[in-house]
Every structure is written in C-alpha cells, then in structure tokens.
Amino acid sequence: MYQAPRGTSDILPPEQSYWSYIKQKAAAICELYGYRRIETPTFEDARLFVRSIGEDTDIVEKEMYSFEDKGGDQITLRPEGTAPVCRAYVEHGMHNLPQPVRLYYIASIFRYERPQAGRYREHHQFGVEALGDADPALDAEVIDMAWHLYVNLGLKGLALSLNSIGCNDCRPPYLERLKTYYTQHKESLCADCKRRLAKNTLRLLDCKNPTCLALTEQAPRSTDYLCQECSEHFEHLRRYLNLLNLPFTLTHRLVRGLDYYTRTVFEIAPEGETGAQVAIGGGGRYDNLMEQLGGKPTPAVGFATGIERLVLNLKKQEAAIPVLPLPTVFVAYLGQDAKYEAIRLTAHLRKSGISALASLNERSLKAQLKQANVSGVRYTVIIGEDEVKSKSVVLRNMAKGEQQTIPIDKLAEALR
Numbered sequence: 001m002y003q004a005p006r007g008t009s010d011i012l013p014p015e016q017s018y019w020s021y022i023k024q025k026a027a028a029i030c031e032l033y034g035y036r037r038i039e040t041p042t043f044e045d046a047r048l049f050v051r052s053i054g055e056d057t058d059i060v061e062k063e064m065y066s067f068e069d070k071g072g073d074q075i076t077l078r079p080e081g082t083a084p085v086c087r088a089y090v091e092h093g094m095h096n097l098p099q100p101v102r103l104y105y106i107a108s109i110f111r112y113e114r115p116q117a118g119r120y121r122e123h124h125q126f127g128v129e130a131l132g133d134a135d136p137a138l139d140a141e142v143i144d145m146a147w148h149l150y151v152n153l154g155l156k157g158l159a160l161s162l163n164s165i166g167c168n169d170c171r172p173p174y175l176e177r178l179k180t181y182y183t184q185h186k187e188s189l190c191a192d193c194k195r196r197l198a199k200n201t202l203r204l205l206d207c208k209n210p211t212c213l214a215l216t217e218q219a220p221r222s223t224d225y226l227c228q229e230c231s232e233h234f235e236h237l238r239r240y241l242n243l244l245n246l247p248f249t250l251t252h253r254l255v256r257g258l259d260y261y262t263r264t265v266f267e268i269a270p271e272g273e274t275g276a277q278v279a280i281g282g283g284g285r286y287d288n289l290m291e292q293l294g295g296k297p298t299p300a301v302g303f304a305t306g307i308e309r310l311v312l313n314l315k316k317q318e319a320a321i322p323v324l325p326l327p328t329v330f331v332a333y334l335g336q337d338a339k340y341e342a343i344r345l346t347a348h349l350r351k352s353g354i355s356a357l358a359s360l361n362e363r364s365l366k367a368q369l370k371q372a373n374v375s376g377v378r379y380t381v382i383i384g385e386d387e388v389k390s391k392s393v394v395l396r397n398m399a400k401g402e403q404q405t406i407p408i409d410k411l412a413e414a415l416r
Contacts, residue, residue, distance in 0.1 A: 007121025040084035077110035090295035099132030127304035134299035140240035154319035174225035281305030330372035
C-alpha cells in the first residue's frame with residue numbers, strides 16, 4: 001500500500017480551515033503593509049543556494065534535495081525562500097523600481113532532515129522580503145509585521161528575541177574571540193560543534209545540545225564587538241521597537257542558521273517554551289546577499305514562518321478558527337424524471353451563485369436525506385413525481401426540520 005513519503009503529509013479537508021485562515025490573514029497583513037506577492041520556481045540552480053546559504057551550513061551539507069536533470073544541470077528543490085526572491089530581484093532589474101521593493105511569498109520548502117513535530121521534509125512557508133533600504137526602521141517594520149500576523153491569528157504569550165551579529169567589518173574580530181573561547185572548551189563540545197569550530201564558528205551559539213548550550217552563557221557576545229555603524233543601527237532599531245510597543249529580549253546566542261545574515265536577527269516563539277523547534281518565525285537583515293548573487297550592493301531584510309508550525313501552535317492554544325463554508329443545498333429526488341429535474345436544478349442553482357450538491361446514485365429517499373445531513377447543508381430540496389408535474393419543490397430546513405412547497409422558479413430567490 002502506497003503511503004506519503006516520510007517527512008511529508010497530506011493536508012486533508014478537515015485541516016484546510018487552518019490553512020485557509022493562515023493564508024488569508026497573511027495576505028491581509030501584506031496588503032496592509034504594502035507588500036506584493038511573488039512566486040518563484042520550486043527548483044533552482046543548485047549554486048544559488050550553495051552561494052547564498054553557505055557551503056558549511058547544515059542545510060547545504062546535509063539537507064538539500066539536489067539532483068542532475070536530463071540536461072546535465074545541477075538542480076536543487078528550494079530549501080528556503082529568500083535566495084530565490086533575491087535572484088528574481090536581480091534577474092528582473094527590480095533595482096530600477098522605487099526602493100524598498102516589498103515582496104511576499106507562500107511556497108513549499110524542501111529539506112532532508114529528521115521529521116518531528118512542526119518540522120517536515122516538505123513544509124510550507126510564508127515569508128516577506130523588503131529589498132533596497134538599509135534604514136533600521138525597515139527592520140522594525142518587518143518585525144512589527146511578523147508580530148502583527150501572529151497576534152491577528154489569535155496566538156498568545158509570544159516572546160520576541162533580538163540580536164545583532166554585526167557586519168563584514170566587525171564580525172571577523174568577534175569570530176576570532178569566539179573561536180578562542182570555544183577552543184578552550186573543545187573537549188566538551190558535541191561532534192557537530194567540533195566540526196563547526198573549524199568551519200562555521202558563529203553556528204556554535206545555535207547548538208541545542210545541553211552541554212554546548214551551557215557554554216553559550218559565558219561565550220563572548222557579538223553586541224560587544226559591533227562597529228560604530230552597526231552599533232548605531234542596533235540602537236535605532238531598539239528605539240523603533242519601543243515606539244511600536246514591541247517588547248523584546250536581547251538574546252546573545254541568537255544567530256539564525258544561514259550564513260547570509262548581517263546585523264539584525266530575530267525570532268518569535270511562545271513564551272517560556274524551550275527546545276530546537278519552538279520558534280514560530282524569524283528572520284533578519286542580509287545586506288550582502290544580493291552582491292553575492294551577481295547584483296549590485298543591495299541592503300535587505302525579511303522574515304519567514306512555517307505554516308505547519310503555525311497550525312501546531314493554533315491547535316495547542318485552541319485558537320478559534322473560522323470553519324470553511326459548506327454547501328448550502330442538497331437536491332434529493334425520487335424517480336427517473338425527478339432525477340433529470342434534480343440535475344438541471346442543481347446546475348441552475350450553481351449558476352445563480354448558490355452552492356449545491358445532488359444525489360447521483362439510485363438511493364432511497366431516506367438514504368439521500370441521511371447523506372444531506374452528513375454533508376452539513378442548511379437546506380435539502382426534494383423532488384418527486386408530483387413536484388415534477390406541478391413544477392415545484394419541497395424545501396426542508398435541516399436545522400429546524402420544517403419544510404414547505406414552493407414553485408421551482410422561485411427556489412433560488414427563496415434561498416437567497
């Protein structure tokens with residue numbers, strides 16, 4: 001028996017109310033903040049992600065779905081959403097548009113990793129990117145946008161973590177100091193962190209292993225090594241967040257998992273929860289990425305949130321989710337002539353903008369009424385031989401159990 005591949009899931013009709021709710025809220029927030037939708041291909045040139053994410057990241061080394069296509073090109077299924085948007089920005093000359101260019105996407109993301117609650121090998125992501133402006137007020141806008149989305153979804157008890165990891169000028173001295181610190185504790189590091197010590201020092205702060213996590217408490221802090229420009233940027237950002245009444249906690253171990261981040265990094269998670277998979281969203285600034293992809297130097301900032309992770313938290317908090325609308329009418333019939341009329345009537349109702357179902361099998365009227373009840377319709381229309389002759393129908397209110405006979409050409413108007 002075939003099953004969905006490990007790390008993937010079917011989104012069945014009962015779950016769709018959550019997905020529709022989240023997507024509608026996300027689109028509404030984007031409209032409110034002036035962001036426009038962009039869609040990029042599901043797969044890209046593999047080099048795009050190696051260059052943007054970083055060769056020494058876990059994503060590139062362990063998690064990318066890459067293959068050679070029939071033309072001999074190295075292709076990768078999209079493991080994150082920012083690099084493809086930046087590629088599109090460069091390719092289509094969006095630097096000629098008024099800056100910043102505000103974009104959002106809803107896309108499938110593919111990573112080969114150990115499946116667990118809220119993390120899948122194929123998951124879905126909502127993200128925004130603001131490209132072309134270095135002002136820390138834009139960082140604050142993006143953070144405010146993320147917070148606004150979660151609050152509007154009905155999530156409560158959220159905590160915002162904030163950090164600055166500096167730029168290409170001030171980060172190297174900090175990384176040297178960080179490396180010296182961890183070298184002194186090398187024997188206590190997990191196997192992954194011993195590898196990171198040699199290849200990607202900053203990612204040492206992101207390890208969730210209890211022993212490594214304890215070491216981060218005394219580790220050097222990036223904010224102590226910021227250059228004047230980065231320090232001023234971070235100071236202004238915090239001032240803007242205070243103006244927006246967004247409470248935040250400075251978290252020195254927060255670095256995010258992608259090499260392209262500069263300066264601002266942030267995450268939002270349920271308050272008090274710990275572990276590797278508690279964050280519901282996060283992002284930051286990536287001022288050097290566009291240049292790495294062959295474009296002009298272009299400052300940018302963004303955030304992303306996993307839709308599966310949002311569904312998980314909405315269920316955990318028992319948030320009230322609107323139910324998707326069910327069909328309004330079920331058309332039942334008795335006899336072949338009545339069936340012809342039922343098919344015609346159902347089509348007429350749909351063309352009149354009224355959602356309708358019709359029984360298509362030769363079932364008893366009792367069975368058809370049972371099906372109507374299970375379908376959750378508000379009304380059932382019943383047509384028999386007498387109704388065909390009199391050009392009328394029986395209209396039953398399913399909630400009240402009341403029914404009346406009305407002319408068939410008045411049905412649509414009565415239902416409205």
